[in-house]
Amino acid sequence: MSENKAQSDLFESPRSTWEGCSVLLDINDGDRLVFARLSSGATLKIGNKNCSLQPLLGCPFGSFFRVENGTQGPYLSRYTPSTEGNNVLEKGDGQSIDELRDNRALVDNNKAQSLTGEDINEMRRLGATGDEIVEALIANSATFEKKTVFSQEKYRLKKQKKYAPIVLLRRPFTRSICEAYLKKYPTRIGFLRMDTLSLLLSMANVSANSDVLVVDMVGGLLTGSVAERLGGTGYVCNTYIGGSPYPMDIARIFNFGDEICKRIVRSPLTDLFSVQNGLQKPVSQDSDSCNMESQSNDRISSPVSMEEVSLASENVISDLIPESTSSPVIKMSKPAKLGEKAPQEIISSWKEHGFSCLIIAAPELDTWSLVKEIFPLMSSSAPFAIYHQYLQPLATCMHNLQLGKMAIGMQISEPWLREYQVLPSRTHPCMQMNAFGGYILSGTKISPN
Amino acid sequence: MLPIDSTKKLSFTRCIRDGDLVIVYERYDNMKAIKVCDGSVLENRFGVFKHSDWVGKQFGSKVFSTKGGFVYLLAPTPELWTLVLSHRTQILYIADISFVIMFLEIVPGCLVLESGTGSGSLTTSLARAVAPKGHVYTFDFHEQRAVSAREDFEKTGLSNLVTVGVRDIQGEGFPDELSGMADSVFLDLPQPWLAIPSAGKMLKQDGMLCSFSPCIEQVERASETMRSSFTDIRTFEILLRTYEVREGKLDDFQGDEAGSLGSLPRKRRQRSNEGSNVRETTGPPTVMARPCSEAKGHTGYLTFARLKCLS
Structure with missing residues (x-):
């Protein structure tokens, strides 16, 4: 892909990125929006990690990326989300009516989570993926099971954003x-x-x-x-x-x-x-x-x-x-x-x-x-x-x-x-x-x- | 209507010619589209206007009738056209139209699909957005409506940008030969969920879809159907509040008497007339604005979605 592509196609905007193109990066479903110009040297800070934007070059607009841990540190890797929504919210319409759980048992004392920050860092050192950390957090949450389906989903989403951020590549319009x-x-x-x-x-x-x-x-x-x-x-x-x-x-x-x-x-x-x-x-x-x-x-x-x-x-x-x-x-x-x-x-x-x-x-x-x-x-x-x-x-x-x-x-x-x-x-x-x-x-x- | 031919664009030097489409403006709420035809006349409550008097005048001119009444002749635009077109169906208005075009990311050169055509209000603005090299394919299952729409696009000079097809999009989907070619698809159908899978097939990867529905139940069902192959599904409602502006004089309140807020204006006026510290009883005229009390309370919900990028 060359810059010429954008310039020659007067009336057809390209559907994939090229060196030097301006992109909009949507991090975690609109939580953070960054305009960037792609090049092999460009980097983006996600959480506390610096990731190269190189993997985004030549990819179609609309591609999803997530942070993976490699031998040389974290890097952005393209992935395809499943066609079927794996979202509880999306298949849960029957449950919304039958839902019996509510928030009566929840106490706001900050003691529900038994995993400490050190535990999580240790998991990272051992090469756990973001998704694995999210699962571990859920397994170690004393209150997760008592939450309603919707607040369970909310909890999962919150943790996913923190430990397994998603970057979406967008054309700036x-x-x-x-x-x-x-x-x-x-x-x-x-x-x-x-x-x-x-x-x-x-x-x-x-x-x-x-x-x-x-x-x-x-x-x-x-x-x-x-x-x-x-x-x-x-x-x-x-x-x-x-x-x-x-x-x-x-x-x-x-x-x-x-x-x-x-x-x-x-x-x-x-x-x-x-x-x-x-x-x-x-x-x-x-x-x-x-x-x-x-x-x-x-x-x-x-x-x-x-x-x-x-x-x-x-x-x-x-x-x-x-x-x-x-x-x-x-x-x-x-x-x-x-x-x-x-x-x-x-x-x-x-x-x-x-x-x-x-x-x-x-x-x-x-x-x-x-x-x-x-x-x-x-x-x-x-x-x-x-x-x-x-x-x-x-x-x-x-x-x-x-x-x-x-x-x-x-x-x-x-x-x-x-x-x-x-x-x-x-x-x-x-x-x-x-x-x-x-x-x-x-x-x-x-x-x- | 559109300056596709750059010599025909609005200009100090370009004048109304025989055969031009003009918008005859009587009042903000009374306009009419007329094709200038030498020898014809326009008759309205202001008198009889001879078309031949209009030829050679600039667009935007005031023209007079035989008995001295006047109207303005404006160059047609999609916005004015929306106000004058004949309503064969419920139409989309400027706020929804503008938002749809921006959200669907329609720019010159795009290929856009629409169903149904209806009265062609949105279609006219879609054509403007894709001009000069793009194209709008619009479909309506109603044969007569499609014919009337074609006549309208002929009249407004948009025939080169718009193709009107007769087709039941809910039943048959969009034609296969347009598969994977559309930048954007717009649906204004009673059961949009029936057409969404076909819309997905027509779109280029990362392309945009919009469905317009007046009822929330339609929106829920359409959104459900979109979830399998679309992302960024968002629903909006947009309305316009208009303001009326007038110049008026307001009585100046004499604030020198604490605790006498209930006193009659007449009393205040008398007092200020006899008092030594004379003040104006009325201030200078001020320009004031307030929202018009009548407005559209609802047009429809706009649901947008982007085709998931899976390749």
Whole structure:
């Protein structure tokens, strides 16, 4: 497998990994999500062990791996889960009704388990597999037999996660990237939920051959998701106010080939306008942009691993920490370049034709003053979608657009998403949910005359 | 509808031509799709509109009737189409549609299977997502519905991206020649569990399946069937709450009298009129928003699953 594979297959994303490809590793069924770039030298820390990611190379996406103990220490080994669920929960629908056991005999005194940490370490030294340790823990639990079938299963699962972790190899797509970031680093993506993002893309009618203008202050997630929908056609122009472009790191997690990367460009808003007004750009601005170019190239070489991004930092830009030796994933090959400065001739074509649509996710900018500026760049009848975590900026913006007769079909909407546990006779909404997906102002621009 | 031909995309310079499909917008809750035809007229409560007046205007223009009423002419999009299409069946709306497309990981070039076609609301968005090189195969067992759907895709210019088949997917499964070719499969069937084994056969390894059902009993049974060859089985419900925005003036409460919260507004107003510390009785107009009181309470449950990777 070579990198060429991803790049040649413009419209067919590969179903197996290759050297240098970006992957999402799902450890223990969503407990931990790590983005990694595969190479023979890359490693991943699972529990307290460092495992090479080499065995993942060339494997189909969707493969399962578990940690095995080898002569040279622990390593990841691919395995095929049985087709029939070996889960008690899955075959236990009759038992749920007849269940007689309950928690009356359980005492929370931490004495139920007779195996000590030393015992477990000793077992490991003797080469016991994770599954064997789990079985031993169950055999030595004084209370296991008294538990209900469901809590027995819960217990088994908990121990399995600790002693026999499972790694699932996933292709990074907008959905998984968004979900993973919301779970771990929601501030970096402005708390943008996957359903909200999907609505932004629909409401703005992002489709092949569109020229999409975005204001992306959500780390490049929006830009990446638009580029994914464009599939190497049209353009996504990431515009910014002021001197430095907004970071687009997340867009580098997608496995975009050259064709798609070329379609991701950036431009300061003033440039889109100076051309709009037929004015020449001041020379000083050009040298500014050169500086930015080199800055953003630095960013390209920053590690893609999410795990290493500091949680404490609120500042998006300082999150982009340089590659360090302690990085769990050592990246060997650089991902394709994306986010080049928009070439003059394309800016001129946008001037002539206008953008097909607009998406804004800029929680730090005043919505109305931004929209007022940016609106003339869109062609007439172009749809737009604006995300915000607060209602008031969108309400004000909508009111002003109405007063100015600039747009119609406007609506502020807020998505609500609830996940369910579905099991025979035990279906109910999940106990935990994300209660807020933000607000979207959508509408269609009308002709000013 | 889609800019598959890049010269036809929305633009400052592109104008409405004879034969174009336009969305006639009267109000947010009143729109209509019309094929522009020189010589034709549109009659509604705002008067008579001559199509010939529309030709040469930009999309997004306001156009006037003979008696001075007006409407807007918009370029069609799958979202607008969902609001204007003729309902032959219950249709999927924007929130479910958007979520399905994202969760099924549909990107340009994908091959997607759908059953049933219904009114083609989702199909239109699927076509947009796979364009320009992918394809949607959609099946409905209802001959007449399939014919109407084909006519609609012709009208919206999506025929090259969508193939409508007449087939009972619950009874016969998807056609064998599509085995192992689908990136994603979408089912909106009364008994999805009957079609799930076939859907599994159609999918590429690691491919995604979605089943849409209004009732939880359908979801339970479908999920049971999925467990043998699918993983990551997840069920969601998605709804949209919409807000109304208005500008209004609110009475300014004079907070200078502790313990007199019950006093009448009239009394306060009198007091402030005669008092020396005069304050405005009403504040400046403010823009306010509140949720609309009517909303859809339920559309359906979306169950997603990924084909286990066993090879």
